[in-house]
Amino acid sequence: METGIRILLLSVVLALSGCASLRNWLDRDTPKEETQDEAAQAESDDADEAPPRVIEPEVARRKIKVPKIDTENFEVGGMFGALSVEDFGTNPVYGVMAAYHVTEDFFFQAEAGRSTAGKTSFETLGGNIQLLTGDERQFTYYNLALGYNFLPGEVFLGRGVAMTSSFYLLGGIGSVDFAGDQKFAVSFGAGYRVLPTDWLAIHVRMQDRVFDSDLLGENKLTNNLEANIGLTVFF
Amino acid sequence: MQRSALARLLLLLLPLLATPSLCGAREYLQVFVTEPYLELHTGPGRGYPVTQVVPRAESVDVLKRRTDWFKVRSERGVEGWASQKDMQRVVLADGSPFTFPLGDRAGFTSHRIEGGIFAGDYSGATLISGYGSYSFNSQLAAELSVGQFLGNASNGTVVDLGLTHVIVPEWRLSPFVMLGTGIVRIEPKATLVVPLDRSDQTAYVGGGLRFYLTRRFFARAEYKSHIVFTSRNENEEVDEWKLGFAFFF
Numbered sequence: 341m342e343t344g345i346r347i348l349l350l351s352v353v354l355a356l357s358g359c360a361s362l363r364n365w366l367d368r369d370t371p372k373e374e375t376q377d378e379a380a381q382a383e384s385d386d387a388d389e390a391p392p393r394v395i396e397p398e399v400a401r402r403k404i405k406v407p408k409i410d411t412e413n414f415e416v417g418g419m420f421g422a423l424s425v426e427d428f429g430t431n432p433v434y435g436v437m438a439a440y441h442v443t444e445d446f447f448f449q450a451e452a453g454r455s456t457a458g459k460t461s462f463e464t465l466g467g468n469i470q471l472l473t474g475d476e477r478q479f480t481y482y483n484l485a486l487g488y489n490f491l492p493g494e495v496f497l498g499r500g501v502a503m504t505s506s507f508y509l510l511g512g513i514g515s516v517d518f519a520g521d522q523k524f525a526v527s528f529g530a531g532y533r534v535l536p537t538d539w540l541a542i543h544v545r546m547q548d549r550v551f552d553s554d555l556l557g558e559n560k561l562t563n564n565l566e567a568n569i570g571l572t573v574f575f
Numbered sequence: 576m577q578r579s580a581l582a583r584l585l586l587l588l589l590p591l592l593a594t595p596s597l598c599g600a601r602e603y604l605q606v607f608v609t610e611p612y613l614e615l616h617t618g619p620g621r622g623y624p625v626t627q628v629v630p631r632a633e634s635v636d637v638l639k640r641r642t643d644w645f646k647v648r649s650e651r652g653v654e655g656w657a658s659q660k661d662m663q664r665v666v667l668a669d670g671s672p673f674t675f676p677l678g679d680r681a682g683f684t685s686h687r688i689e690g691g692i693f694a695g696d697y698s699g700a701t702l703i704s705g706y707g708s709y710s711f712n713s714q715l716a717a718e719l720s721v722g723q724f725l726g727n728a729s730n731g732t733v734v735d736l737g738l739t740h741v742i743v744p745e746w747r748l749s750p751f752v753m754l755g756t757g758i759v760r761i762e763p764k765a766t767l768v769v770p771l772d773r774s775d776q777t778a779y780v781g782g783g784l785r786f787y788l789t790r791r792f793f794a795r796a797e798y799k800s801h802i803v804f805t806s807r808n809e810n811e812e813v814d815e816w817k818l819g820f821a822f823f824f
Contacts, residue, residue, distance in 0.1 A: 406667065407604045409675070410639040413824075440690075442822040443678065443790040444620040444642045448692065450705075484692040484705060486820055492622035504618035513694045513703050515725055521764070524701040524725040535618075538639070538646065574641070 412539065412574040415439040419453070419543065421568025425479055425518070427556060429458030433479075433566060445489055449510065452482040453566075457518065460556070471555070476520045479564075481549060483527050485512025495534055505534045516551050516564075525551035529566075543570035603636035603648075606665040606673050613665065615655025619644035627653045635665075643678065643790070678791035682823060684744045685713040691795060691821025693722070697733065698813040700726025704733070706821075713744040718753070731761040733815075735779060735799070751797075753781040759803055759813075777801045781815075791822045 416438045423433035435453025442448065457477045463469050491507040508531050516525040529547030536542065549564040612628040619641045627649075629635055635647035635657075643659040665673050676682065687710055695702040704722030711717070715738065722733045737755015760774045783797025796818045803811040 407602055409604060409637050409645070412639055412641050440822070441642050442792060442824075444644065446790075446792060448690075448820075448822065484703065486692070489620070492618060492620045494617060494623070502617065504623060506620070513692075515703060515723055522725055522730050524703065538641075 413441045415441065415447075415541065415572045415574050417541070417543075417570055417572025419451075419545070419568040419570035421545075421566060423453075423455040423479065423564060423566040425455070425457040425564050426553070426562035427460045428477075428479075429460075431455050431458055433568065435568075437570060437572065439487065439572070447487040447489070447508075449485045449487050449512070450483070451485070453480070453568075455479045462556075472519055476518075478518075480517040481514055481525060483512045483514030483525070483549070485510045485514075485527065487531075503534050503536050505532065507532050510545075510547065514549075516549060519553075519555050523551040523553065525549050539574045541570075541572045541574065543568075543572065545570065603638055604673075605634050605636055605668055606647075606662075607634045607668070608632065609666055610661070610664050613647075613657055613661055615647065615649075615653065615657060616644070617655065619646070619656045621658070623656065627655050629653075634668075637662075640675075676824070678824070680747070680787060682791065683787045683793060686710060686823040689716075689821055689823040691819050693795070693797075693817040693819030695815065695817025695819075697722070697724035697815045698726075700724035700729070700731075702733075702815065702817060704817060704819075708739060714741050715739070716741075718755070727764075729761050729763040731759060733757060733759050733777075735777075737779065741785070748784060748786045750782065750784050753779070753783070753797070753799065755779055757801070759801070773806075775806070776804045777813075778804070779815075785821070791824060793821050793823070795819055795821045 416436070418434070418436050420432070420434045422430050424430040433453050433455035435451055437449060437451035439447045439449040455478075457472075457479050460471060463471055487508045487510050489506045489508045493505050495503045495505045497503065509529075510531060511528045512526070514525050514527060516523050527547050527549045529545060531543050531545035534542045545566075545568055547566045547568075549566065550561055551564075552559060553562045554560075608629050608631050610631065612630050613635065614625045615627040615629065616623040616625055629647075629649045633650055635649050638646040638648055638654070640646070641656075644656045645659070645662050646654065647657050648654045659675075659677065662673060662675070667673055688707070689710070690707040691705065693702070693704045693706070695704065702722050702724045704720055706718055706720035708716040708718040718735075718737055718739045720733075720735045722735075724731055724733065735755055735757035737753055737757075739751050739753045741749055741751040743749050755778070757777045757779065758774060759777050760772065762772045779799045779801045781797055781799035783795060785793050785795045787793045797816075799815040801813040801815060803813055805811055
């Protein structure tokens with residue numbers, strides 16, 4: 341069996357090399373005549389002006405493959421900060437964000453975050469009163485926003501390091517899941533972005549998430565301020 | 576046994592993933608400056624200052640692109656960001672012009688992918704939605720949109736898949752029509768009598784307008800008329816209005 345395969349492989353190799361040499365031989369024949377003709381013509385045309393060309397260049401024009409340019413318009417990362425839920429104190433918040441940079445000025449941003457609200461002063465003072473269960477205290481939000489970059493600049497670290505930076509404004513819509521209910525929320529804020537390298541960005545942001553709440557008896561617009569620090573990568 | 580062999584094979588392949596520069600021919604595109612000089616900004620934006628220039632006939636390597644800016648490295652190793660406008664005037668090694676997709680009106684007329692976000696109204700509830708679409712040609716596109724509506728009586732999610740036909744794509748303000756199907760999931764608020772979640776299939780027909788703003792941006796407004804195929808005897812009709820921003824690339 342094994343010898344059979346060997347014979348097969350050997351014959352394939354022989355056949356291939358035979359074909360190759362045959363092609364070389366055929367190829368060599370045809371252009372030779374042409375070059376001879378051309379040379380003769382050149383000689384008769386300008387016999388005393390230029391010496392006949394000895395070597396005919398047979399360089400085929402190479403097709404240049406253009407390398408693809410790496411586009412880095414997407415940005416993803418995480419964030420951590422503090423969220424002040426109106427009437428429920430300030431608590432840590434963590435989340436993820438992703439952005440698509442459409443132009444140098446505008447970008448689309450999606451973000452989602454979670455925090456756990458604390459106690460209202462009513463609960464703290466009232467002793468055993470619990471307004472919300474543990475699950476209901478979880479404050480989860482998502483937000484789709486449009487961002488606008490402005491005040492581009494550079495930050496200098498000592499003599500040798502310069503990092504590009506920019507301020508940006510954010511305005512968006514989303515929803516907040518809090519106290520067993522999901523509400524439509526509008527958010528607006530501003531941020532500051534510093535890029536230590538081309539692909540890494542540090543964000544410092546401040547946002548206000550506004551939504552209607554009737555949790556404490558009356559229907560009112562609540563302002564929930566959030567400050568966070570984010571780390572994102574461009575790809 | 577087989578699984579461990581596969582794992583070993585994957586382990587062997589792992590270093591290849593980590594070193595793409597070794598196995599892939601990752602070389603940069605070289606372009607030549609034809610204008611008196613090419614300005615290099617410190618960052619990808621017109622506000623960043625120009626600190627270096629590359630003189631005519633010298634070449635630069637194109638390292639990466641971010642929005643309308645190209646990061647390049649000159650023969651002397653100087654790196655900086657060149658604008659799209661300046662990069663339109665450089666040539667490749669064989670003298671042919673350097674071409675790349677531009678975010679302009681021509682791109683608005685004909686592009687492959689677009690996406691956007693909307694705010695609107697879904698049968699009286701506030702709607703937040705996002706969409707993505709893939710264009711087969713400048714007129715016809717397949718579109719997927721996902722939305723969430725938040726109302727006083729109920730919340731819910733809407734997922735739609737359908738076709739969009741732009742009637743005259745060349746116009747700056749161009750109308751389009753839509754047809755498709757989807758699913759709506761309605762979660763009535765707990766205080767109501769029937770606190771049962773339900774999912775129903777829907778079909779929609781709609782239309783809208785898109786308006787080119789600048790670069791890769793456009794505004795889009797649309798109306799969809801949904802028919803919800805409920806499990807009850809009669810079908811429901813739901814109106815959806817929305818307005819938002821979108822981009823293409």
